Amino acid sequence: MTPELDGDAVADPNYDDEFDAIVVGAGLAGSAAALTMANRGLEVLLIERGSSPGAKNVFGGVCYTPTIRELTDFDGAPLERYVAERRFSMLSRNDETAVSISPGEWHEAPHNDSYTVLRGEFDEWFAEQAVEAGTTLVTSTTVTGLVRKNGRIVGVETDRPDGTIRAPYVVLAEGGNSLVSEGADLKATETRENVAVGVKEVLEFPGRDEVIEDRFRLTDDAGVSYHYFGEGAVGDAFGGGFIYTNDDTVSIGVAYRIEDAVAADQSPEATLNAFKSHPAVAPLVRDARTVEYSAKTIPEGGAESIPDLVHDGAAIVGDAAGLVLNNGVHLEGTNMAVESGYHAGNAIARAADQGRVGAKALQAYPDALERSFVVQNLERYAWMMDAVEADRDLLFEDLPRAFADAGTEYFRMDRTPKEAHAENAKRAVLDAVGGWTGAAKLALRYRKVVT
C-alpha cells in the first residue's frame, strides 16, 4: 500500500486583510504595540528585517522597564545586570572629575526598573511574548513602503516577491532611521543638528573571570552605568561617552551630533578609540577583546521634532517618532518606546472595536502619550539642547578643565597654607564661568535639570 500526501497544502496563500494590524519593526516599540493589540484580541502581523528580533538593534545598554514589567511575565526576561551605580564624569584631556550615586534601594527588586540588556536576546524574548499572545512574526523581511487607497494607508510593501500585504492599520516602529515613514511623507527628514551618531563596542575579557566585578566593584547581578562628558569623551563634538556592564561583557561607546562628525571631521571610530584611551577610561577596559562593533543614528530633536503620530490607517511609535530623551543626565528611549507602542496598540484596538480607521479614531494614542511621562519629559527638557549648544565650549571644555584644576589646587600638597589652595581652586572655577555673576546665571539656566 502506498502512502499518500495529506493534500491540504494551499496552492496560492493570500493574507490580505487577514490581519487587523501590521507592525513594522520588532524592536521594543513594535513588540509592545503587537503584544498590546494581541492581548486585546487583534490579529497582528509583526514584520522584522533582521533574521531575528534585536539582530539589527543598536543601543547603549540600559533598558528601563516599568511598562514592560506590567505587560509581561518579567521573571523570564533575559537581563544582564541591574544598574546599582550611576556615575557622571567630566573628562578634560587628562583629568577626570566625577559624581557617583549608588542608593541602597537600587539593590532591591525591581531595581529602579533599570537593567543592562543585550538587545539580540532581550528583543527576541519580548517579541516572543507578543507571539505567545497570538502575534504572527515574520523575520528577514524589510518593509520598503506603504500602500495607500484614497490617501488612507491600507498596507505595506516589502522587499519579498509577492511582497505587498494589506491590513486596516499599520504601526510604524522602524527605528531612528525611519525610511518608510519619511518616504511616505508621514514625517520630515530630521536635520543633522538633531541627529546623533552612536557607536558602540561590546568587549569581553578572555580568560579573566570576575574581572568586571573587580574593576567596577560589583557583587552578584549589580552593574554600573557610567556617563562621560567633555572633550576627553568626544573631543570637540557635542555629546558624551558611556560604559555599561553586562553579565560578562562591557558595552562602551560614544554618541554625538552628526553635524559635528561632519563639521569637525571627527570619525566615530577615532572618537571612540580616543575615549577608550583616556587615562580615566583605559584601565577599565584593559586587556579586552572587541566582540561586536555597531553604529546607529539617534533622534535628538526632542518634543519639537515629534511628527504627527497618527495618520489615516497608521501610527508612528518609538525612535521613529523621535521619542528619545537626552538631557545629559537622563538618557532614555527604551521606556518611551514601550510606552508609545502600548498607547498606540490600545488606541488601535479601540478603533478596531468601533470599525474606524481614520486618524481621528487613533487620536487616543497621541492624547495618551501627551499625558504620559513621555511627552511631559521631552517638553520639560525642550529648552535644554539649545542652552547646552549655546554653552558648549564652557560645558564641555572649560568647565571640565576648571573642575580638574580646582581639584588639583584644593588638594595640593606643598608648604603653602590651605587658604591659598582654596582661593586658587575657587578662582579656577570662577574664571571659567565668568565670576560670581556668571556662576549665578549658569545655575539659574540649568536649575531645571535637577529641580
Add this chain to the structure above:
Amino acid sequence: MSWTIAVGVKQVPDDDEVGIDPDTGRLDRASAPAVMNPPDREALEAALTIRDQVGGEVIAVTMGPPNAKTVLEQAVAMGCDDAVLVTDRAFAGSDTWPTSLTLARTAEALEADVVVCGEETTDSSTGQVPPGIAAHNGWAQLTYVEGVDARPEEDRLAARRDVEGGHELVAAELPVVVAVAYGEFDPRPAGLHRKIYAENDFEPTQWTAEDLEIKEEVGLDVSPTSVGGMETVDPVDRKGEVVDETDDLAEVLTEVSA
C-alpha cells in the same frame, strides 16, 4: 505534460556556529542551531527552475526528527507545492545506505519523475545519497549538475555537468535523480504570503518507516558504515630557519628537497 519533482532537503548544524571541543577534537554539534543544508537551498532552486520550464509540482522531502519540519517550511516558503516529513524512531543511526533507500521509497511513493538533491550535506559530506537513491530505484542519475533543461516532449531531462577541465551536456530518461553542484544555483527569495503561510499555517504530510514498508531495512543495525575511531592529529613540527642572503636560501631549499 507536468512533472512531479521531489527535492531532498536536510537539517544540519549551522557550520558557522559549530565549534570543536578542544579536548576531544570532536565537533560540538549540539551547541549549533539547526539550519537547512546550504547546498539543498540550491537543489530547491534547481527543482523550481525545472517546474518553471515544464510545469508540475515540487514536493520537498526530509528524513529526520519532528523538528526537521522547519526546513520543509522554508522549502514551501520558497515555492514548493507540498512537503513530506519522513520520521520514525526506527531511522535512528541510519547511514547513507538506509537513508538513500528511504528517500528512494519516498520518491517512488510520490511517483516522482525527477528527484533533486544537493551534492552533499555539510555535516557528513559523503555525497553518496543522491546516487544511492538512483541505485535503489534503478533510475538514471545526473551528478554535479550546473544547469537544467527539461525536455518534456522527449521525457528527458538534459543537464550541464561540471567535469574536469570543462562541462558536458547529458540528457537522461525519466525518472532521474539530480545532484546539484554547489554554488551554481542562486536560491530565490521566499514570497511574503508563502512565507507567512509556510511558517504559520502549513503542516507537512508525515510518513513513517512502516508507511514506506521499510521498517526492517533501516536504522543502525542495517547500516554497513562503522566508525573505526577518531583521532586528533597534532600539527607536525616544522623546521624553521632564517637566512640573511637570498643566495643562501637556495642552498637551504636544495638541502631539504634532496
